[in-house]
Amino acid sequence: MASLATIFGSGAMTNSIKEIEGMEVIFTIGSNTKETHPVIANRMLKAIRKGARLIVADPRKVPLVKFAEIFLRLRPGTDVALLNGIAHVILKEGLQNDEFITERTERLEGLKKSIEAFTPEAASKITGVPKEDIIKAALLYGGSRRAGIFYTMGITQHTHGTDNVNAIANLALLTGNIGRESTGINPLRGQNNVQGACDAGCLPNVYPGYQRVDMPMVKNRFQEAWKATLSDKEGLKSTEMIKSAAEGKLKALYIMGENPLITDPNIGHTTKALENLDFLLVQDIFLTETAALADVVLPATCFAEKNGTFINTERKVQLVRKAVEPPGEAREDMRIISELSVRLGYPMNYSSSEAAFEELGNLWPALAGISYSRIRSEGIHWPCPTKDHPGTDYLYKAGFPRGRVSFSAVEYIPPAELADDEYPFVLTTGRNLFQYHSGSMTRRVAPIEAHAGEPYVEISAEDASRLGIRDGLMIRVKSRRGQIGLKALITGRVSEGLLFIPMHYKEAAANVLTSDALDPYAKTPEFKVCAVKIEKINSYEEVL
């Protein structure tokens, strides 16, 4: 998201979900949409029934591939090579949108130079995708003026995630496939309110509404509004906080509704870091793995027990309504934060969640026109600056906020950790259809546990037969950071040399294995590629 914001001025989906229906070409890359965003996939199927054509790029044969005209099965971590290859063909075939490029972009020459070497042959060599398919995809995407690109963590969770996003942006800029209805760049966000958490300012470098903490004018405005003295020093990103805690610099951590022990890379390292803190305060609805390490645990409310708003992946502000009373003495998060704040000498007093939302709207014009009463039956897409503004389905209709947008010359850099003789497999991680993230919610839902309650590792039939592994056999997966034991699932979804482990299962947590190598700009960990080896075992006990 950070990289998309750097390019265009905003790090959100440029289209609304409804617009998918009007797309001519849908290009998903690094997104297992059918399993991680099933209802967005429904919308894609609807578009396909109306004649849209689908390109899927993924190292795994994800379920959406069934509906694709072109499947680009690239090697993990080679996205830049694939995207540069596609850009190369688009330029070579003259499919670029010259009018758009002249009016709204700059630095095309730099891009041209950087992708000169990425002929379909060269890109094919790096990615493993047949060159004919790269050409076909380029002709299809480049030939359309109503094409949408969709991506998720398969693009960002790499040491070169920022490069991946830049390479995607290049394609949209080359073809002018952005800034109009039913065409744009659409990062699908994986959590109900990750968009809102960013918008509300839970980022170390910006206040609510992406207003930078290191700009004196902005700081002064917030100081005035909040009647407090604020720091202009950019804060630590979550992955940096863990590192800083491990080094003994960060002394206390207040965690609300997150379970970094399961979701952060290299669990061994995260555990040590959290244990190294002087004080850990966790506010959650369950005693999660992270909460178990806390000094104080505060019982909070879940979505069904409070009023408020979420902002979904398409920038739509929607109401959350209280349906049930919380268990025991559990309290609303807003109330807990306020009471803590009062005790630290900074009074906070909100009569309702709506009062807090209004304050947020006063500080960020994009939300200023939205009120609870306006979104009672249907949400509104930001930006919505005034009370009579209908909201904004797609961004950049009137041009980019920063004027001309730059093409980025993107070099291909291999992943931080590659398969070698000792660790011959590449492991990639992600979600499956039934479980959700760290599992603190879904693993407490009986039917989901009954159906998908067991960890597994996907392995190709070729590898399995070579190593004498039967379907359902317990195997041990080892990386340089740790090892886990889990059942083998033989499937055509992964190709030879590739393994996939869903991240949800603490008893065989994928993040014991993953690398904490980070993207240098976004500080996103490389969950999608690390090197592992496998061994046969007979039961869980042997691992423990």
Next chain:
Amino acid sequence: MIKVLIDGKAGAVKEGATVLEAARMLNIPIPTLCHHPKLSPFGGCRLCIVEIKGIPRPVTSCTTPVTEGMEVTTSTPALEDLRKTVLELILSDHPNDCMLCERAGDCTLQELAYFYDVKENRFAGERRIYEKKDGNPFIERDMEKCILCGRCVNACEEIQGVSAIDFAYRGFKSKICPPYEHDLNCEFCGQCVAVCPTGALTGKGWSHKGRQKDIKEVDTTCPYCGTGCGITLHVKRNEVVRVTSKESGWNEGWLCAKGRFGYSFIGSPERLRTPLIKEAAGGFREASWDEALEYAAKRLKEIKEKHGPDSIGGLSSARCTNEDNYLFQKFMRAAIGTNNVDHCARL
């Protein structure tokens, strides 16, 4: 636009619209069972029959496109008689156990039987007796209640692209089932459950949790992925007993397995009920809110004084609301005095 006259009411519809769509646009009710506005027309139940001037026999309005100047009559004694006969035929093979059925009060078939006053059935006779054998934990399939309207088959194919079920056998033995009558093994999105007009398909978790009476329905937003589907929580005695989604919402009533069936964590016995403080020995003890908040505030204050505000960090949550997140970052920035605030956007 094409002009049409239905029951004496004039209207104009766009080309390709069916007689049924035109009638609904004009607010003229026509009973249906197999029709679903988000699915292809099926023409199976024959309840939507109408008379069209110039056509000698009744036709199904859901599959007949409007033509210029078409004159339609939706209700005559003969049509109503035919409709009642159709209902009687369907009900002749339907368990008469509404008092036990999960869908009672929310069942199109029950509604129509009531409306057409189907008390005695002239066609009572042989019934299809099916053994329930699904082991899946999500969807209950009571195929004796299935009226073969095909909505579930269409939803599974058209909306979900899965085609896990289809019609099998012929005539009286017709039934809807997975290939080879195996156990259902699919994405368990429950779109089939959402479109079923009878009690044939229901949620396994719904059973005996409450039907219509004393149920409070609360419209809210799904707490799982970033799609943000509109959901409706059905609440009885402070418990969420069912989740549905409104067809009129932007997600058209479609959900996934998590959104539709993954709600029981809300009332989980494992929920935290009181504040906890860790004891020296390593275990937790229950504490009052005052004690826990005082203690937490004291520790944060001490650390801030000794090591400075930047020695404290805060991780906020993409699970929580905008309002929670806004307050959290304000707390970190204004009360603690640091910009060390982030959340899981990268994970």
